[in-house]
Amino acid sequence: MKDAYTTKALAELLGIAPKSVLVRSRFECWECIERAKKLGGPLWIVASMPERTRLAIAARACPAACSTVNAPASPASPASPLTLQGAAKTRAHARAAVVLAARVFAAASKMARTRALDEFVVHYNAGEIAVEPDVRAALPSLCRNSLINWERRAQNQGMASLAGNFGQHRKGAGIIDSQPQVRELVLGLIAEYPTISAELIREDIERLAREQSGIRVPSLRRMQAWLAAWKEQNPQLALYMRAPDRWRGQFMAACGSMYELITRYNQRxxxxxxxxxxxxxxxxxxxxxxxxxxxxxxxxxxxxxxxxxxxxxxxxxxxxxxxxxxxxxxxxxxxxxxxxxxxxxxxxxxxxxxxxxxxxxxxxxxxxxxxxxxxxxxxxxxxxxxxxxxxxxxxxxxxxxxxxxxxxxxxxxxxxxxxxxxxxxxxxxxxxxxxxxxxxxxxxxxxxxxxxxxxYTGEIARIEDVRALDVLLTPLATDGGWRSVGKKGIRAGAGYYDHAALGPYVGQRVQVRVNRADAEHACIFDEAGKFICEAVAMHGLESAKRREVSLAKRRVQKTDLNGKAKEMREAARNVDAANAGQRIMDMHKARAAEIVAAAAPAAHTETTHTTPMLDSAARAARLREGVPPRAHEAEVAAARALAVAQQSAQEERWLPESPKAQYKLCRRLQAALERGDAVPQEQAEWAKIFAGSNTYTGFAMLEQMQPIAANG
The missing domain is CATH 3.30.420.10 (Ribonuclease H-like superfamily/Ribonuclease H)
Incomplete structure (x- = not known):
């Protein structure tokens, strides 16, 4: 409430004519600050008015003042006003509005706090305190103790505590909210199809109940009521899911100034x-x-x-x-x-x-x-x-x-x-x-x-060289202007652009800018943005000029390559690159030796692996060395010796290839040895070895069952 009002303002606040205000001012001896009529006339000082008039002004001034009074700072609370919905939100809003109105009334009346609250309650219950219709509907009457309790609760527990705890024991106990799967299904359908009907949602819940046991299906009326209540409790979210553009215009916060931090020229x-x-x-x-x-x-x-x-x-x-x-x-x-x-x-x-x-x-x-x-x-x-x-x-x-x-x-x-x-x-x-x-x-x-x-008194940065700006404004060639420099130059558009300075850049990527008004020239930049040259369109040059550009480019290219190659060869000599392979091998050998030396003995145990062929080969090896074979190695050694003898005989071409012919030869050699005839030592050794083989044993068994003709 203000400290002084004009005649017109008092008439609007008290609901009387301006003439009546002047009459009351003379009757109650109000003090004023004289002003010219064109400035609104005198300002009537509220402090000089009687208590009855001050209370009437305070009652009328409450709604306007409440909108500018900030809520007291409150400690952090588990409940936030943003989480309130439905009736709880209405109660909290109404009680907060009444508490603020009572505070404004007490400050305007300049009475002791208790008496001011009593007067406020009397005026409020009489309908003389103008508040919003929803506040009056939620709180048609009140008492002083309620005001004191609400204000204390708001200061200690936060504004959300003014909502009370009505019906909290039943929250989430409905057939939809008590089933997390059903609630998730409903919210998911609303998110995907914001205008979906309750009937379709219920049918999808029926589908879920058929697939999973224990799912309870709500009735259609219950589903409709839940959907309507959800939209009423979440109007912002419902509109955001359905029409984001409308939500932006209707709900999106737009407090303060978008550009309050813009303090410099050209800042944005x-x-x-x-x-x-x-x-x-x-x-x-x-x-x-x-x-x-x-x-x-x-x-x-x-x-x-x-x-x-x-x-x-x-x-x-x-x-x-x-x-x-x-x-x-x-x-x-x-x-x-x-x-x-x-x-x-x-x-x-x-x-x-x-x-x-x-x-x-x-x-x-x-x-x-x-x-x-x-x-x-x-x-x-x-x-x-x-x-x-x-x-x-x-x-x-x-x-x-x-x-x-x-x-x-x-x-x-x-x-x-x-x-x-x-x-x-x-x-x-x-x-x-x-x-x-x-x-x-x-x-x-x-x-x-x-x-x-x-x-504006600050500094303004400007570009002095307009030509440099024009180069940057030159349009890039297609595909971002990036091209690879080839042997013939840079391909852009329908032809090639080339320049002697491009020799060292063959095979590299560059950026090309071609002015549409002067397509005969192109500005070339490297990948770091450094200017290289202004290339010329080769298709617009005579053959002699193209040859001159090509030769100059080749000279620059060779000079650049020779210089870089010389540096690399010098580096190779400095680091002895020719012996790099041996140095690397020595490093690995030294590293392997260190690992073996530092390692503990192997934890595994070793066993002897043998096969019949390995045993026969071992016996044959011992025969050659004059060592008699062990009993368990006889079979393996015989097989190995037989293989060695057969290979030697085949090389001299006296041993037949078929097993049957070999058996016959062995029998003939055995008969000759029994008669005391002279037999080559190599053949005698072979016959001795072959007689212990499985092949010989098999044919001998067949010979016993069905004699085989000696001449076969």
């Missing part, structure tokens, strides 16, 4: 373009792209045939030369803003680009609002048409909807204007510099963009 630029194309009188479609300097609200607009990265760069060039270097640029995710051309220019200039997420125009409100202002001014100053001569009434109607259609993002459409592109660009420039620049802005505390620029 915002870009945007018209979502709809404009058909001008040359029969071509055009778009308008704009940039705003948020600190001063200065604006530049660019009219272009298509909204491309080159359009953005042209607009940026104008802004750089007019305003200076920006610290940060903010764009949406349009292809003209996120493309290589625009983003590359920002990074080359050391400007921090910020790309906003889709469908978030609220994050760059300055450029959004200025386009609305521009489109409405454009409506009244520029002739518009839709392709035919129409009646005046229809023409006015089209003008009324032009601004809306121009900025319609949901359904962009083609609009028509009866002016040329040059005339539209001239109009945009004039409107920005002569109209908008000298219009006062509430966000600038009543100042104009021109005043903000003139009164």
């Amino acid at each position: 630029w915002e870009y945007d373009g018209t979502p709809s194309d404009i058909m001008l009188n040359d029969g071509k479609r055009y778009a308008i792209v704009g940039v705003i300097n948020v600190y001063s609200r200065e604006l530049l607009l660019e009219v272009a045939e298509t909204s491309t990265g080159q359009t953005v760069n042209n607009l940026t060039r104008r802004a750089l030369l007019d305003w200076g270097i920006a610290e940060e640029v903010v764009t949406d995710n349009g292809k003209e803003f996120v493309g290589t051309e625009a983003q590359g220019l920002f990074l080359d200039l050391g400007i921090m680009p910020t790309i906003l997420p889709p469908f978030r125009p609220d994050l760059k409100p300055a450029i959004e609002r200025v386009f609305r202002s521009f489109s409405h001014h454009l409506l009244t100053l520029c002739p518009c048409y839709v392709g035919h001569n129409v009646a005046t009434r229809q023409e006015i109607r089209e003008r009324e909807t032009f601004a809306k259609r121009l900025m319609d993002r949901k359904e962009p459409q083609e609009l028509s204007m009866a002016i040329s592109p040059e005339a539209l660009q001239e109009f945009c420039d004039d409107w920005c510099k002569s109209v908008y620049a000298h219009r006062a802005h509430s966000g600038l505390k009543g100042k104009t963009p021109w005043q903000m620029r003139q009164e």
